[in-house]
Amino acid sequence: MTKNGKPTKRQVILEEAAKLFKDKGYVGTSMRDIAGQVGMEAASMYNHIKSKDEILDSICFRISDIYIAQLQEVEELPLSFGEKIRVLIRLHIQLMVEDGPDVSVANHDYKYLPTSRLTEFTEARRRYEKGFAALIAAGVAAGEFQAVNPTVALYTILSAVRWVELWFKPGRSLSAQELEDHIITMLLNGLEKR
Amino acid sequence: MTKNGKPTKRQVILEEAAKLFKDKGYVGTSMRDIAGQVGMEAASMYNHIKSKDEILDSICFRISDIYIAQLQEVEELPLSFGEKIRVLIRLHIQLMVEDGPDVSVANHDYKYLPTSRLTEFTEARRRYEKGFAALIAAGVAAGEFQAVNPTVALYTILSAVRWVELWFKPGRSLSAQELEDHIITMLLNGLEKR
DNA sequence: GTCTATAGATCGATAGAC
DNA sequence: GTCTATCGATCTATAGAC
Numbered sequence: 001m002t003k004n005g006k007p008t009k010r011q012v013i014l015e016e017a018a019k020l021f022k023d024k025g026y027v028g029t030s031m032r033d034i035a036g037q038v039g040m041e042a043a044s045m046y047n048h049i050k051s052k053d054e055i056l057d058s059i060c061f062r063i064s065d066i067y068i069a070q071l072q073e074v075e076e077l078p079l080s081f082g083e084k085i086r087v088l089i090r091l092h093i094q095l096m097v098e099d100g101p102d103v104s105v106a107n108h109d110y111k112y113l114p115t116s117r118l119t120e121f122t123e124a125r126r127r128y129e130k131g132f133a134a135l136i137a138a139g140v141a142a143g144e145f146q147a148v149n150p151t152v153a154l155y156t157i158l159s160a161v162r163w164v165e166l167w168f169k170p171g172r173s174l175s176a177q178e179l180e181d182h183i184i185t186m187l188l189n190g191l192e193k194r
Numbered sequence: 195m196t197k198n199g200k201p202t203k204r205q206v207i208l209e210e211a212a213k214l215f216k217d218k219g220y221v222g223t224s225m226r227d228i229a230g231q232v233g234m235e236a237a238s239m240y241n242h243i244k245s246k247d248e249i250l251d252s253i254c255f256r257i258s259d260i261y262i263a264q265l266q267e268v269e270e271l272p273l274s275f276g277e278k279i280r281v282l283i284r285l286h287i288q289l290m291v292e293d294g295p296d297v298s299v300a301n302h303d304y305k306y307l308p309t310s311r312l313t314e315f316t317e318a319r320r321r322y323e324k325g326f327a328a329l330i331a332a333g334v335a336a337g338e339f340q341a342v343n344p345t346v347a348l349y350t351i352l353s354a355v356r357w358v359e360l361w362f363k364p365g366r367s368l369s370a371q372e373l374e375d376h377i378i379t380m381l382l383n384g385l386e387k388r
Numbered sequence: 389g390t391c392t393a394t395a396g397a398t399c400g401a402t403a404g405a406c
Numbered sequence: 407g408t409c410t411a412t413c414g415a416t417c418t419a420t421a422g423a424c
Contacts, residue, residue, distance in 0.1 A: 009407090025305075025306075027221040028306070031399080031400060032399085040407095040408070041408070043403095046401070047408075136385075143387070144386065145387060148379065152376040152377060153380055156377060159355075160353050160354045162356075186342055186347055187385060190340075190380075191276075191279070191333075191381060192338065192340070193337070193338065193339060224417065240420080246418065391423085392424105395419090396420105397418090397419105398415105398418105399415080399417080400415090402411105405408105406408085
C-alpha cells in the first residue's frame with residue numbers, strides 16, 4: 001500500500017497475476033489475461049513491471065522471505081518444542097488464509113523461475129526445511145515427541161497444511177481459528193485413540 | 195504391455211508425456227518435447243494419439259479409476275476402521291511410488307482437462323473423498339478414532355501422502371515399506387507423546 | 389507409420405503516436 | 407502512462423509425399 005492507502009498499479013498487477021497463476025498456472029496465464037483483470041492493455045503493464053518472469057519472481061520471493069523470517073522468530077521464542085511446532089503450523093495456515101494465491105504460486109509455479117533465481121529459491125526453501133526439521137529432531141531428543149523420523153514428520157506437516165489452499169474459503173462452516181485447532185490436533189495427537 | 199511384453203508406441207508416448215508433465219507442467223510441455231523423448235517427430239505421434247488433450251485425459255482417468263477401485267475393495271474388507279485407513283494410506287503411497295509421474299499429473303494438471311471431462315474427473319474425486327471421509331466418520335462414531343473433524347482428517351491424510359511424489363526416489367535411505375510405516379505412525383499416533 | 393512443410397493461432401515484448 | 411500495431415518465436419495440428 002502507498003501512504004494514502006491506495007495500492008499502486010504494480011501491486012494490483014502482482015495481485016491479479018497471483019490469482020490467475022493459482023487457477024491456470026504460470027504458463028497457462030498470458031499477459032493479456034492479467035491485463036484484462038487489471039483493466040489495461042498488456043503493453044501498458046510494462047510501464048509497471050519488467051517482464052512476466054519478474055512478476056513470478058516478486059511473488060515467490062516475497063513469500064519465501066516471510067517464511068524465513070517467521071522461522072527465525074519462532075526459533076528465538078522461549079517455548080517448548082511442541083509449542084514451537086504449533087506456532088509454526090498456525091503461521092503456515094494464517095499465511096495461506098491471508099495470502100492464498102501468492103502462497104499457492106510459491107508452492108507450485110516456483111519451478112518456472114529462471115535458472116539462477118530458481119537455485120536461490122530452492123536453497124531458501126532448503127534452509128527453511130532444515131531449520132524446521134531441526135526443531136522436530138530436538139523435540140524427539142528432548143523426549144517431547146515420539147521417535148518419528150524428522151524428515152517424514154517435517155514433510156507430513158508441511159504437506160498436511162497445504163490442502164488449506166485448495167479448500168479454505170472465508171465463508172466456510174469452519175473458521176480459520178477452528179481449522180488451525182483441528183489440524184494441530186490431528187498432527188500432534190494423531191487420528192487414533194490410544 | 196502387449197502380449198510379447200513390449201510396450202506399444204502409445205504407451206511409450208503416455209509414459210514420457212507424464213514424466214515431462216510432472217516436471218514442466220502440461221502447458222509448459224510441447225508436443226515436440228514429448229516427441230523428442232519418444233524418439234520421433236511431433237507429427238508422427240498423431241498416428242498413436244488423437245491430441246495433446248487426449249494424452250492428459252488418458253493419464254488422469256487411468257489414475258482416478260485405480261483410486262475408485264481401490265476404495266471399493268477396501269470398503270468390502272472385514273477390517274476395523276483403523277485398519278482400513280491404514281490400507282488406504284499404504285495403497286496411496288504404493289501407487290505414488292510405482293506410478294509417480296501419472297499420479298502427479300492427475301493431482302496437478304487435471305485442471306487443464308476440457309470442461310466436460312474436468313467435470314467428470316472432479317465428480318470422481320468427490321466420490322472418492324466422500325467414501326474415504328465416511329470411513330473416518332464411522333471410525334469416530336465407533337469410538338476407534340478421536341473426535342476429529344472427518345473433513346479435516348481426510349484432507350490431512352490425503353495431502354500428507356502427496357509429498358512422497360516430490361521426495362521419494364528409489365535409491366533413498368528409506369525404503370518404500372519403511373516410508374509407509376513412518377507416515378502411518380505419524381498420522382495415526384501423532385507427533386507428540388501423550 | 390514416419391517424415392517435411394506449413395497453416396493458423398497465440399505468445400511475450402517492443403515501437404512509437406498521443 | 408496508455409494506447410494500437412506489430413515483430414518474431416512458438417504452439418497444436420494437418421496435408422501430403424514416401
